[in-house]
Amino acid sequence: MTDLATGPGSNADTALLTAAGDGVNRRLSDLLATGANGDPACYLADPDAARAVDSDPVLYTAHRDILPPTRALGAEWFADLCTYQPGQLPGGELNRSIGHWNTPAQLEVFEVLSGRVLMITAWHDSSGSPVLNWQACGPGDLVAVPFAAWHQTSVLDGPAVVFNIYTDLPGTEQQHTSRHAAQHAEIKYRSSARVEITAIRSATGFTLTGSPRGRDHWGRGVQAVEPAWLREAVGSDGLVALHTSGDQLSRLVDAARAHLPQAQPWPEGERP
Structure with missing residues:
Protein backbone atom coordinates (compact mmCIF):
# COMPACT_ATOMS: atom_id res chain seq x y z
CA MET A 1 0.00 0.00 0.00
CA THR A 2 1.28 3.50 -0.81
CA ASP A 3 2.42 5.52 2.17
CA LEU A 4 0.23 8.64 2.29
CA ALA A 5 1.60 10.18 5.48
CA THR A 6 2.06 13.93 5.27
CA GLY A 7 4.59 14.44 8.03
CA PRO A 8 7.92 16.19 7.40
CA GLY A 9 9.90 14.61 4.58
CA SER A 10 6.99 12.54 3.26
CA ASN A 11 6.06 12.14 -0.42
CA ALA A 12 2.31 12.44 0.08
CA ASP A 13 1.85 14.78 -2.86
CA THR A 14 3.60 12.35 -5.23
CA ALA A 15 1.63 9.37 -3.91
CA LEU A 16 -1.70 11.16 -4.16
CA LEU A 17 -1.03 12.48 -7.65
CA THR A 18 -0.03 8.99 -8.79
CA ALA A 19 -3.46 7.78 -7.70
CA ALA A 20 -5.29 10.87 -8.90
CA GLY A 21 -6.05 10.20 -12.53
CA ASP A 22 -6.77 13.05 -14.90
CA GLY A 23 -8.98 15.26 -12.74
CA VAL A 24 -11.02 18.24 -13.95
CA ASN A 25 -9.08 21.09 -15.52
CA ARG A 26 -10.11 24.63 -14.60
CA ARG A 27 -9.12 27.15 -17.24
CA LEU A 28 -9.07 30.90 -17.74
CA SER A 29 -12.48 30.59 -19.38
CA ASP A 30 -13.90 29.25 -16.10
CA LEU A 31 -12.91 32.50 -14.38
CA LEU A 32 -14.69 34.42 -17.13
CA ALA A 33 -17.87 32.31 -17.01
CA THR A 34 -21.21 33.83 -16.08
CA GLY A 35 -24.21 32.43 -14.31
CA ALA A 36 -27.78 32.12 -15.54
CA ASN A 37 -28.41 35.68 -14.35
CA HIS A 63 -9.07 15.84 -8.32
CA ARG A 64 -12.38 15.17 -6.59
CA ASP A 65 -12.66 12.26 -4.14
CA ILE A 66 -8.93 11.65 -4.30
CA LEU A 67 -9.42 9.28 -1.34
CA PRO A 68 -12.51 7.22 -0.47
CA PRO A 69 -15.04 9.01 1.77
CA THR A 70 -14.74 8.43 5.50
CA ARG A 71 -17.84 7.89 7.62
CA ALA A 72 -17.48 9.46 11.06
CA LEU A 73 -19.63 11.31 13.59
CA GLY A 74 -22.79 10.73 11.61
CA ALA A 75 -21.46 12.39 8.46
CA GLU A 76 -19.54 11.63 5.28
CA TRP A 77 -16.11 13.23 4.97
CA PHE A 78 -14.75 13.84 1.48
CA ALA A 79 -11.18 14.44 0.28
CA ASP A 80 -10.04 16.46 -2.74
CA LEU A 81 -6.71 17.52 -4.20
CA CYS A 82 -5.93 20.52 -6.40
CA THR A 83 -2.76 21.05 -8.40
CA TYR A 84 -2.19 24.72 -9.25
CA GLN A 85 0.00 25.90 -12.09
CA PRO A 86 2.56 28.69 -11.54
CA GLY A 87 2.35 32.05 -13.21
CA GLN A 88 -0.07 34.92 -13.40
CA LEU A 89 -3.17 36.00 -15.29
CA PRO A 90 -3.28 38.84 -17.81
CA GLY A 91 -3.04 42.06 -15.84
CA GLY A 92 -0.65 40.65 -13.21
CA GLU A 93 -3.15 38.73 -11.08
CA LEU A 94 -1.81 35.55 -9.49
CA ASN A 95 -3.02 32.25 -10.93
CA ARG A 96 -5.93 31.31 -8.74
CA SER A 97 -9.03 29.29 -8.02
CA ILE A 98 -12.50 30.54 -8.89
CA GLY A 99 -13.37 31.17 -5.25
CA HIS A 100 -16.69 30.32 -3.59
CA TRP A 101 -18.80 30.49 -0.43
CA ASN A 102 -18.99 27.49 1.90
CA THR A 103 -22.29 26.36 3.35
CA PRO A 104 -23.22 27.24 6.96
CA ALA A 105 -22.62 23.65 8.10
CA GLN A 106 -19.47 23.01 6.08
CA LEU A 107 -16.23 22.27 7.89
CA GLU A 108 -13.33 22.43 5.43
CA VAL A 109 -9.61 22.15 6.17
CA PHE A 110 -6.69 22.49 3.74
CA GLU A 111 -3.09 21.34 3.89
CA VAL A 112 -0.46 22.53 1.41
CA LEU A 113 1.64 19.58 0.26
CA SER A 114 4.02 21.42 -2.07
CA GLY A 115 4.57 24.90 -3.46
CA ARG A 116 3.24 28.05 -1.79
CA VAL A 117 -0.26 29.49 -1.94
CA LEU A 118 -2.19 32.45 -0.63
CA MET A 119 -5.50 31.67 1.04
CA ILE A 120 -7.90 34.64 1.03
CA THR A 121 -10.96 34.32 3.27
CA ALA A 122 -13.90 36.67 3.82
CA TRP A 123 -16.98 36.63 6.02
CA HIS A 124 -19.17 38.78 8.27
CA ASP A 125 -18.72 38.36 12.03
CA SER A 126 -21.44 38.09 14.67
CA SER A 127 -21.94 41.86 14.64
CA GLY A 128 -22.24 41.94 10.84
CA SER A 129 -18.85 43.57 10.33
CA PRO A 130 -16.84 42.41 7.29
CA VAL A 131 -13.69 40.37 7.93
CA LEU A 132 -11.00 39.79 5.29
CA ASN A 133 -8.03 37.53 6.10
CA TRP A 134 -5.10 36.24 4.12
CA GLN A 135 -2.62 33.49 4.94
CA ALA A 136 0.54 32.67 3.00
CA CYS A 137 1.07 28.90 3.21
CA GLY A 138 3.92 26.56 2.39
CA PRO A 139 4.33 22.78 2.62
CA GLY A 140 2.69 21.36 5.72
CA ASP A 141 0.71 24.50 6.56
CA LEU A 142 -2.98 24.17 7.49
CA VAL A 143 -6.00 26.41 6.93
CA ALA A 144 -9.53 25.98 8.30
CA VAL A 145 -12.32 27.95 6.59
CA PRO A 146 -14.89 29.60 8.88
CA PHE A 147 -18.41 28.23 8.54
CA ALA A 148 -20.28 29.91 5.64
CA ALA A 149 -17.22 31.98 4.66
CA TRP A 150 -15.90 32.73 1.16
CA HIS A 151 -12.39 31.63 0.19
CA GLN A 152 -10.03 31.77 -2.78
CA THR A 153 -6.61 30.16 -3.40
CA SER A 154 -3.90 32.05 -5.30
CA VAL A 155 -0.50 30.66 -6.30
CA LEU A 156 2.63 32.28 -4.85
CA ASP A 157 5.09 29.61 -5.99
CA GLY A 158 4.02 26.73 -8.15
CA PRO A 159 3.28 24.16 -9.11
CA ALA A 160 1.39 23.93 -5.82
CA VAL A 161 -0.47 20.90 -4.49
CA VAL A 162 -3.23 21.42 -1.93
CA PHE A 163 -5.17 18.64 -0.17
CA ASN A 164 -8.46 19.28 1.60
CA ILE A 165 -11.18 17.46 3.49
CA TYR A 166 -14.74 18.64 4.09
CA THR A 167 -18.07 17.60 5.56
CA ASP A 168 -21.38 19.09 6.66
CA LEU A 169 -21.78 18.94 10.42
CA PRO A 170 -25.22 17.84 11.63
CA GLY A 171 -27.58 20.32 13.23
CA THR A 172 -27.46 23.30 10.85
CA GLU A 173 -30.31 24.04 8.48
CA GLN A 174 -29.23 24.97 4.97
CA GLN A 175 -30.58 25.16 1.46
CA HIS A 176 -28.16 22.59 0.06
CA THR A 177 -25.21 20.53 1.24
CA SER A 178 -21.56 21.19 0.44
CA ARG A 179 -21.50 17.88 -1.45
CA HIS A 180 -24.35 18.98 -3.68
CA ALA A 181 -22.61 22.31 -4.27
CA ALA A 182 -19.35 20.55 -5.17
CA GLN A 183 -21.18 18.62 -7.89
CA HIS A 184 -23.01 21.60 -9.42
CA ALA A 185 -21.05 24.63 -10.63
CA GLU A 186 -24.13 26.85 -10.77
CA ILE A 187 -24.56 26.40 -7.02
CA LYS A 188 -20.92 26.35 -5.93
CA TYR A 189 -19.60 29.26 -7.98
CA ARG A 190 -22.55 31.31 -9.20
CA SER A 191 -25.39 31.24 -6.68
CA SER A 192 -23.98 33.76 -4.18
CA ALA A 193 -22.55 37.26 -4.35
CA ARG A 194 -18.93 37.29 -5.45
CA VAL A 195 -16.26 38.87 -3.27
CA GLU A 196 -14.53 41.51 -5.37
CA ILE A 197 -11.06 40.97 -3.89
CA THR A 198 -8.04 39.22 -5.39
CA ALA A 199 -4.22 39.27 -5.35
CA ILE A 200 -1.78 40.67 -7.89
CA ARG A 201 1.97 40.10 -8.20
CA SER A 202 4.15 42.83 -6.72
CA ALA A 203 7.79 43.39 -5.83
CA THR A 204 7.11 42.15 -2.31
CA GLY A 205 5.33 39.02 -3.55
CA PHE A 206 1.69 40.07 -3.78
CA THR A 207 -0.78 42.83 -3.02
CA LEU A 208 -4.48 42.45 -2.29
CA THR A 209 -6.62 44.49 -4.62
CA GLY A 210 -10.23 44.71 -5.68
CA SER A 211 -13.00 46.79 -7.17
CA PRO A 212 -13.79 50.12 -5.46
CA ARG A 213 -16.85 48.48 -3.94
CA GLY A 214 -14.84 45.47 -2.80
CA ARG A 215 -12.08 47.53 -1.22
CA ASP A 216 -14.59 49.82 0.46
CA HIS A 217 -16.55 46.93 1.93
CA TRP A 218 -13.80 44.50 2.92
CA GLY A 219 -10.90 46.82 3.71
CA ARG A 220 -7.22 46.00 3.35
CA GLY A 221 -7.28 42.55 4.93
CA VAL A 222 -5.45 41.13 7.94
CA GLN A 223 -2.66 38.56 7.89
CA ALA A 224 -3.67 35.27 9.50
CA VAL A 225 -1.45 32.51 10.85
CA GLU A 226 -2.08 28.85 11.41
CA PRO A 227 -3.88 28.57 14.77
CA ALA A 228 -2.45 26.30 17.44
CA TRP A 229 -5.81 24.58 17.95
CA LEU A 230 -5.89 23.46 14.29
CA ARG A 231 -2.40 21.95 14.38
CA GLU A 232 -3.22 20.14 17.62
CA ALA A 233 -6.51 18.84 16.23
CA VAL A 234 -5.01 17.56 12.96
CA GLY A 235 -1.97 16.02 14.61
CA SER A 236 1.61 15.52 13.54
CA ASP A 237 0.80 12.95 10.83
CA GLY A 238 -1.13 15.49 8.76
CA LEU A 239 -4.52 15.81 7.12
CA VAL A 240 -4.28 12.79 4.81
CA ALA A 241 -3.65 10.47 7.75
CA LEU A 242 -6.46 12.09 9.73
CA HIS A 243 -8.95 11.52 6.92
CA THR A 244 -7.75 8.01 6.16
CA SER A 245 -8.01 6.76 9.73
CA GLY A 246 -10.98 8.85 10.86
CA ASP A 247 -10.05 8.09 14.46
CA GLN A 248 -9.43 11.67 15.56
CA LEU A 249 -12.01 13.53 13.48
CA SER A 250 -14.05 14.14 16.62
CA ARG A 251 -11.10 16.14 17.99
CA LEU A 252 -11.13 18.30 14.87
CA VAL A 253 -14.90 18.84 15.04
CA ASP A 254 -14.83 19.80 18.72
CA ALA A 255 -11.98 22.26 18.14
CA ALA A 256 -13.62 23.77 15.07
CA ARG A 257 -16.90 24.32 16.85
CA ALA A 258 -15.06 25.99 19.72
CA HIS A 259 -12.76 28.21 17.66
CA LEU A 260 -13.98 28.73 14.09
CA PRO A 261 -16.16 31.80 13.39
CA GLN A 262 -19.69 31.27 12.16
CA ALA A 263 -20.20 33.74 9.35
CA GLN A 264 -23.36 35.84 9.42
CA PRO A 265 -25.64 36.78 6.50
CA TRP A 266 -24.77 39.91 4.57
CA PRO A 267 -26.03 43.02 6.41
CA GLU A 268 -29.36 44.26 5.14
CA GLY A 269 -28.90 46.60 2.19
CA GLU A 270 -25.22 45.77 1.66
CA ARG A 271 -25.49 42.53 -0.31
CA PRO A 272 -24.52 43.16 -3.95
Missing part, protein backbone atom coordinates in the same frame (compact mmCIF):
# COMPACT_ATOMS: atom_id res chain seq x y z
CA GLY A 38 -25.49 36.98 -16.41
CA ASP A 39 -23.30 37.84 -13.41
CA PRO A 40 -19.62 36.83 -13.59
CA ALA A 41 -18.55 33.77 -11.61
CA CYS A 42 -15.76 35.72 -9.93
CA TYR A 43 -14.04 39.07 -9.74
CA LEU A 44 -10.96 39.53 -11.93
CA ALA A 45 -8.47 42.36 -11.59
CA ASP A 46 -8.41 42.89 -15.38
CA PRO A 47 -11.21 40.97 -17.13
CA ASP A 48 -10.69 42.81 -20.42
CA ALA A 49 -7.08 41.62 -20.59
CA ALA A 50 -8.19 38.08 -19.76
CA ARG A 51 -10.83 38.10 -22.49
CA ALA A 52 -8.27 39.36 -25.02
CA VAL A 53 -6.04 36.28 -24.64
CA ASP A 54 -6.28 33.87 -27.58
CA SER A 55 -5.39 30.77 -25.56
CA ASP A 56 -7.28 29.16 -22.68
CA PRO A 57 -4.59 27.91 -20.29
CA VAL A 58 -5.19 25.41 -17.51
CA LEU A 59 -4.89 27.21 -14.17
CA TYR A 60 -5.44 24.22 -11.90
CA THR A 61 -6.67 20.64 -11.91
CA ALA A 62 -9.24 19.49 -9.35
